[in-house]
Amino acid sequence: MKGLFDMANKLDEARQIINKVDSQMAELFTERMRAAEMVFEYKKEFGLPVHDPRREEAVIEKNAALIDDTVIRGYYIDYIKNLMSISCAYQYRMQSGLKVAYSGVEGAFAHIASGRIFPESNRISFRDFKSAYKAVVNGEADVAVLPIENSYAGEVGQTIDLIFSGNLIINGIYELEIHQNLLGIPGSTVEDIRKVTSHPQALGQCHDYIRFRGFDAEEANNTAIAAKTVADAKDKSLGAIASAETAEIYGLKILEANINKSGENTTRFAVLSKVKAESPDLTSSVLMFTVKHEAGSLANAISIIGKYGYNMTALRSRPLKKHSWQYYFYIEIDGRTDTQEGQKMISELNNVCDKLKIAGTFAPHSEI
Numbered sequence: 523m524k525g526l527f528d529m530a531n532k533l534d535e536a537r538q539i540i541n542k543v544d545s546q547m548a549e550l551f552t553e554r555m556r557a558a559e560m561v562f563e564y565k566k567e568f569g570l571p572v573h574d575p576r577r578e579e580a581v582i583e584k585n586a587a588l589i590d591d592t593v594i595r596g597y598y599i600d601y602i603k604n605l606m607s608i609s610c611a612y613q614y615r616m617q618s619g620l621k622v623a624y625s626g627v628e629g630a631f632a633h634i635a636s637g638r639i640f641p642e643s644n645r646i647s648f649r650d651f652k653s654a655y656k657a658v659v660n661g662e663a664d665v666a667v668l669p670i671e672n673s674y675a676g677e678v679g680q681t682i683d684l685i686f687s688g689n690l691i692i693n694g695i696y697e698l699e700i701h702q703n704l705l706g707i708p709g710s711t712v713e714d715i716r717k718v719t720s721h722p723q724a725l726g727q728c729h730d731y732i733r734f735r736g737f738d739a740e741e742a743n744n745t746a747i748a749a750k751t752v753a754d755a756k757d758k759s760l761g762a763i764a765s766a767e768t769a770e771i772y773g774l775k776i777l778e779a780n781i782n783k784s785g786e787n788t789t790r791f792a793v794l795s796k797v798k799a800e801s802p803d804l805t806s807s808v809l810m811f812t813v814k815h816e817a818g819s820l821a822n823a824i825s826i827i828g829k830y831g832y833n834m835t836a837l838r839s840r841p842l843k844k845h846s847w848q849y850y851f852y853i854e855i856d857g858r859t860d861t862q863e864g865q866k867m868i869s870e871l872n873n874v875c876d877k878l879k880i881a882g883t884f885a886p887h888s889e890i
């Protein structure tokens with residue numbers, strides 16, 4: 523009897539400890555979620571996504587080291603992962619009011635990219651890049667997601683020009699790998715298709731496939747419009763080349779997937795907002811400048827960047843709209859410019875540049 527009594531006391535003691543800890547954890551959980559609200563407000567202001575895998579990994583590694591017991595540590599890591607997942611879900615709920623401007627229609631790749639970067643946001647369609655950009659400037663949207671480069675077609679000059687001439691800041695560049703698919707209406711097969719429609723770029727990427735199948739090709743303004751055309755036509759002989767997400771939106775069937783296998787197709791999208799983010803994960807920078815009309819000015823500028831140990835990962839020239847045969851330059855570098863060495867570099871660049879702009883920062887190779 524004494525043994526049973528002792529066991530009952532221990533069980534009661536354990537339950538009291540658990541109740542006490544649960545009470546403390548409830549208070550700490552509320553405090554943590556209030557901090558998550560503050561984190562979200564920061565991310566919203568600077569146009570940063572809710573999910574930050576690098577930050578998540580760092581938190582898990584740091585907190586796991588606090589647990590000495592190796593068995594319990596494994597469970598604690600699961601607990602932290604679950605807690606961070608809950609925190610993200612809460613921030614996504616708050617994000618439902620975030621207004622994201624993009625150019626195109628529902629189902630276009632810009633629409634898809636916006637949704638992957640800001641999953642629970644309110645995505646707003648605009649007719650062109652300039653309108654989406656101005657929506658942020660005028661306060662109609664919180665951020666804009668615009669394409670800056672495609673691995674197949676090169677730079678998107680309109681967006682680069684807007685960044686150079688405007689005041690919005692790049693707070694992230696994200697890579698969207700695009701898979702093209704042959705879409706048809708429900709009940710159709712590949713053998714039924716006689717003609718395909720899509721954006722000229724998509725048709726070019728799938729040229730070998732189209733020729734192999736013997737399809738006729740017709741250009742559309744973008745892949746989403748092509749998909750809508752097929753859905754509205756209800757014609758088994760007409761197919762669209764577009765994404766899987768677009769197929770779902772317009773009720774189409776994927777007849778054959780990944781038909782652009784012959785070439786890589788990745789588009790880089792920039793997130794633009796009014797203010798500069800200070801996230802430590804944004805480790806690369808974008809510089810834009812014009813050089814003085816003197817011999818060797820561009821070479822001097824590039825030499826200064828290298829002198830301070832910055833590796834250039836991109837260098838492009840764009841024509842100045844108001845000055846014939848004059849150009850500005852777009853450069854991406856590994857590293858930030860708000861360091862001591864970075865400030866020295868900027869100071870020297872100002873001596874050889876007519877106009878110098880630190881256009882923003884981003885985390886390299888962020889895939890969505």
